[in-house]
Amino acid sequence: MLVMVAIAYGILAIIGGIIGYTKAKSKVSLISGSVSGGLLVLMGVLLQLGQSWGRWGAIAITALLIITFIIRLIKTRKFMPAGLMVITGLPTLIVLLRG
Secondary structure, three states, X not given: OHHHHHHHXXXXXXXXXXXXXXXXXXXXXXXXXXXXXXHHHHHHHHHHOOOOHHHHHHXXXXXHHHHHHHHHHHHHOOHHHHHHHHHHHXXXXXXXXXX
């Protein structure tokens, strides 16, 4: 379960970065989405391989993304993409924390 949750949120971050790049030509979105998403996928793979610290890495990355997107949501007051990432990130974080 933890593996799937970490990888799914990572894939969502990667897709969000790609969409941000294609719609707004934002290289920052592409890079940050790819890096954070790639790291989450890596943490999921590490969990699958029995590395328990992969869970803590996924928790840290997810928490940082939630904080980042809450700040962005407050600044822009636009649901997409910040609101979606917060709404999907919070349950992800809860599942990861409960382990």
